[in-house]
Amino acid sequence: MSSSKNTAPGTATFFTQTNYEGDNLNFSAADGVIDLQNSNSEYYPYNDKFDSVELGENTKVYLWQHGGFAGKSQVLEQSDPDITDIGGLSVLQVTSVNTNGIYVRFRNDIPDGGSDKPYALDIKVSEDIGNTNISEGTEEYYLVGVIGDEYVEHVAQVSVRGKSGVYCANGSCYFKDDNGDVICEKHDDFPTNMDVVEGENGYFTFILKSES
Numbered sequence: 495m496s497s498s499k500n501t502a503p504g505t506a507t508f509f510t511q512t513n514y515e516g517d518n519l520n521f522s523a524a525d526g527v528i529d530l531q532n533s534n535s536e537y538y539p540y541n542d543k544f545d546s547v548e549l550g551e552n553t554k555v556y557l558w559q560h561g562g563f564a565g566k567s568q569v570l571e572q573s574d575p576d577i578t579d580i581g582g583l584s585v586l587q588v589t590s591v592n593t594n595g596i597y598v599r600f601r602n603d604i605p606d607g608g609s610d611k612p613y614a615l616d617i618k619v620s621e622d623i624g625n626t627n628i629s630e631g632t633e634e635y636y637l638v639g640v641i642g643d644e645y646v647e648h649v650a651q652v653s654v655r656g657k658s659g660v661y662c663a664n665g666s667c668y669f670k671d672d673n674g675d676v677i678c679e680k681h682d683d684f685p686t687n688m689d690v691v692e693g694e695n696g697y698f699t700f701i702l703k704s705e706s
């Protein structure tokens with residue numbers, strides 16, 4: 495039964511069992527980012543517990559496996575009777591369909607690899623709940639935030655650390671929604687030893703060009 499009759503438009507109902515059974519909680523865009531694994535949250539008992547989700551009309555949900563927008567992620571625009579393949583849902587956000595994900599990956603392009611490799615990017619999109627940490631050598635994109643609707647613009651903190659833990663880059667950029675296009679603009683303090691390259695809409699590769 496994937497009927498959304500029971501769930502209001504713009505909201506999503508999460509169930510503790512597959513096939514829309516068990517305890518359930520309903521969330522809307524007004525709830526923002528829900529961090530189930532925050533032990534101070536009233537929702538903490540539901541960390542890793544939601545196994546299905548029913549969407550109302552005009553609804554999109556963003557799902558993450560771990561806090562810090564880490565691990566697997568998934569975006570749904572229709573009800574799903576089994577979301578267990580996420581491997582334990584810990585962070586979720588409900589929006590209208592008029593939002594896009596911001597996807598980021600990290601590449602080390604220092605010609606000799608650098609003296610402090612491997613390097614890792616930390617990116618924190620404002621209004622979010624934590625850094626997403628992305629190591630070099632991973633090709634995959636990470637869903638680091640959501641843009642659109644009331645999230646017209648985010649300021650993202652960007653930093654890169656080497657193996658020793660010392661930062662070699664630190665600054666910020668903007669992610670903006672431009673009628674459904676996701677734009678990344680470097681802020682004045684964007685690291686001069688970094689670059690950012692746009693791929694498909696909403697997909698960005700952050701590149702470390704030199705050690706300093």
Ligand SMILES: [Ca+2]
Nearest residue numbers: 559582583584
């Ligand atoms: Ca989890």
